Amino acid sequence: MATQEITIPSHLDIENAFNLIGKHINSTPVLTSRSVNSILGCNAYLKCENFQRVGAFKFRGATHAIMRLGIDEAQSGVITHSSGNHAAALALAARQKGIPAYIVMPENAPEIKKKAVAGYGGIITFCPPTQTDREQTMLRIKSQTGATFIHPYDNFNVVCGQGTAALELMQQQPDIDMVIAPVGGGGLLSGTAAFIKGRFPHVKVYGAEPKNADDAYRSLRDHTIYPSVKPQTIADGLLTSLSPLTYTILSQHCDGILTVSEQSIIEAMRMVWERMKIIIEPSSAVPVAAIMENAQLFRNKRVGVIISGGNVDLNHLPWQG
Amino acid sequence: MATQEITIPSHLDIENAFNLIGKHINSTPVLTSRSVNSILGCNAYLKCENFQRVGAFKFRGATHAIMRLGIDEAQSGVITHSSGNHAAALALAARQKGIPAYIVMPENAPEIKKKAVAGYGGIITFCPPTQTDREQTMLRIKSQTGATFIHPYDNFNVVCGQGTAALELMQQQPDIDMVIAPVGGGGLLSGTAAFIKGRFPHVKVYGAEPKNADDAYRSLRDHTIYPSVKPQTIADGLLTSLSPLTYTILSQHCDGILTVSEQSIIEAMRMVWERMKIIIEPSSAVPVAAIMENAQLFRNKRVGVIISGGNVDLNHLPWQG
Numbered sequence: 236m237a238t239q240e241i242t243i244p245s246h247l248d249i250e251n252a253f254n255l256i257g258k259h260i261n262s263t264p265v266l267t268s269r270s271v272n273s274i275l276g277c278n279a280y281l282k283c284e285n286f287q288r289v290g291a292f293k294f295r296g297a298t299h300a301i302m303r304l305g306i307d308e309a310q311s312g313v314i315t316h317s318s319g320n321h322a323a324a325l326a327l328a329a330r331q332k333g334i335p336a337y338i339v340m341p342e343n344a345p346e347i348k349k350k351a352v353a354g355y356g357g358i359i360t361f362c363p364p365t366q367t368d369r370e371q372t373m374l375r376i377k378s379q380t381g382a383t384f385i386h387p388y389d390n391f392n393v394v395c396g397q398g399t400a401a402l403e404l405m406q407q408q409p410d411i412d413m414v415i416a417p418v419g420g421g422g423l424l425s426g427t428a429a430f431i432k433g434r435f436p437h438v439k440v441y442g443a444e445p446k447n448a449d450d451a452y453r454s455l456r457d458h459t460i461y462p463s464v465k466p467q468t469i470a471d472g473l474l475t476s477l478s479p480l481t482y483t484i485l486s487q488h489c490d491g492i493l494t495v496s497e498q499s500i501i502e503a504m505r506m507v508w509e510r511m512k513i514i515i516e517p518s519s520a521v522p523v524a525a526i527m528e529n530a531q532l533f534r535n536k537r538v539g540v541i542i543s544g545g546n547v548d549l550n551h552l553p554w555q556g
Numbered sequence: 557m558a559t560q561e562i563t564i565p566s567h568l569d570i571e572n573a574f575n576l577i578g579k580h581i582n583s584t585p586v587l588t589s590r591s592v593n594s595i596l597g598c599n600a601y602l603k604c605e606n607f608q609r610v611g612a613f614k615f616r617g618a619t620h621a622i623m624r625l626g627i628d629e630a631q632s633g634v635i636t637h638s639s640g641n642h643a644a645a646l647a648l649a650a651r652q653k654g655i656p657a658y659i660v661m662p663e664n665a666p667e668i669k670k671k672a673v674a675g676y677g678g679i680i681t682f683c684p685p686t687q688t689d690r691e692q693t694m695l696r697i698k699s700q701t702g703a704t705f706i707h708p709y710d711n712f713n714v715v716c717g718q719g720t721a722a723l724e725l726m727q728q729q730p731d732i733d734m735v736i737a738p739v740g741g742g743g744l745l746s747g748t749a750a751f752i753k754g755r756f757p758h759v760k761v762y763g764a765e766p767k768n769a770d771d772a773y774r775s776l777r778d779h780t781i782y783p784s785v786k787p788q789t790i791a792d793g794l795l796t797s798l799s800p801l802t803y804t805i806l807s808q809h810c811d812g813i814l815t816v817s818e819q820s821i822i823e824a825m826r827m828v829w830e831r832m833k834i835i836i837e838p839s840s841a842v843p844v845a846a847i848m849e850n851a852q853l854f855r856n857k858r859v860g861v862i863i864s865g866g867n868v869d870l871n872h873l874p875w876q877g
Contacts, residue, residue, distance in 0.1 A: 264585055266607070285833040286587070505870065512606040512835040512866035545833035549826065554870065 246433025285545025398426030567754025606866025742802030
């Protein structure tokens with residue numbers, strides 16, 4: 236892999252991103268809780284991107300990528316294939332800009348996700364649920380419309396946008412010792428790491444992922460990008476594998492990846508719901524579970540935890556079997 | 557009823573309460589949401605007492621009542637009979653002060669409530685689940701210990717403490733046109749109304765209660781305190797009836813009580829969970845439901861909504877039948 240050809244963001248790129256998108260995103264609160272801190276044995280500061288627009292940090296990167304388009308590019312709109320938060324975020328960010336967003340979704344995507352994307356004005360094309368079909372459908376619509384493909388994380392501007400959550404966190408709670416974020420494709424974690432290590436090199440940055448989807452952990456350990464092969468985890472935002480861009484950033488800036496059991500994820504999710512009265516999705520419980528499983532590492536530290544989102548099907552909660 | 561003998565709090569009493577308890581309580585955030593506002597047709601500012609200590613506004617009143625005790629009184633501790641948030645709040649506030657809290661609970665109270673009170677250090681005595689048994693048990697322990705009875709809402713200092721939530725709300729969002737709060741025994745609503753009408757007389761103050769437990773509505777309409785007789789409502793924090801103190805305050809300061817259906821309560825609760833990613837209890841959904849059912853009254857106004865708490869059994873959500 237020619238990693239040396241990849242340009243990775245500096246903290247200045249992320250500061251510039253923040254200056255551009257700041258007025259268009261929610262400045263989300265940082266919450267802390269005595270009882271959670273006493274359970275975790277550290278001072279945890281939760282950066283609540285579950286309160287971000289569309290209910291997830293993805294709105295930062297999507298907004299930034301769209302604002303960086305040239306006038307001609309922008310007019311033809313944007314396109315992505317996704318059934319998750321990125322699709323919803325891209326649809327809403329495009330609507331804010333007044334340009335079309337073409338979303339390719341597998342026909343078996345959950346109704347709730349189809350409705351969310353449609354509700355934000357996304358122009359949906361359904362396709363059979365295979366990777367090949369998704370990519371072919373995307374390429375066909377792209378050639379018909381001239382829309383610009385916005386990858387959910389293998390995209391410089393998307394990663395810079397995601398890094399702005401860490402920037403806000405450090406403004407709100409400047410005495411942080413460590414930051415931990417979930418890692419799926421790595422967009423959030425790499426944006427976080429690029430900002431923190433550039434601006435606050437003494438602050439540690441960890442990723443957290445399910446043991447059942449530990450491709451990022453293995454990729455960084457073995458210095459190669461492993462694909463994520465049909466992982467079985469409740470953390471449905473963390474199913475994807477690293478990309479050349481996110482792999483390169485994390486190789487340079489991440490202090491380690493911690494993996495956690497499914498049981499810990501559910502326990503951490505429920506604990507945050509009960510103690511803090513906020514709704515976090517399973518992927519966001521992964522870094523909390525990592526603190527629980529690695530108490531020694533975090534003991535008495537001030538730990539920033541990036542809560543990635545809060546989109547959960549309230550009819551099916553994980554502790555209800 | 558000799559209402560003229562009852563001293564009701566002025567806004568100055570509530571400001572004094574705030575000066576006393578401010579450092580001991582959470583300063584809870586005020587949250588707003590574009591999508592909720594678009595559904596409600598107004599700008600709703602949710603004062604999030606679900607983020608208060610013990611998960612409910614009750615900690616304000618309990619803390620204030622305890623801080624107003626004389627040294628000798630305080631040493632003998634406090635006592636109440638309750639199975640709800642007031643018991644947990646009194647137990648924690650007493651522990652903070654280093655004095656005992658005796659809590660009389662019906663033996664059939666939910667395990668989760670028993671654990672909460674015990675977890676905050678409350679000294680629990682169980683009794684048969686009748687009003688007479690509760691009161692007799694309470695009087696027996698009171699005479700044995702010399703503890704001071706702290707009524708959950710028929711208590712001047714408790715009401716002043718509850719009013720501090722509205723005080724904070726007006727500091728955080730000074731351009732509010734109207735405030736709405738749930739009403740059960742009336743401690744929260746009367747503290748809110750006393751503060752708002754004293755300090756911001758142009759701001760309207762409404763109460764909201766379930767149609768199935770509409771004793772406050774009827775009491776104010778007919779100028780008499782009706783008892784609340786075995787009401788069937790999901791809003792389990794609003795089962796009690798007004799007291800002489802809260803009735804007197806509301807008669808003078810409340811602009812009206814709005815009643816809502818059980819279906820609206822569940823719909824409003826789910827809507828807030830889904831759109832705002834915060835956990836609110838059914839009682840807190842009642843004022844949101846009142847805005848939904850009375851859209852005309854609130855149209856385009858800036859409405860402060862006191863979210864009373866977030867203590868919910870996550871194993872039994874109301875939309876799951």
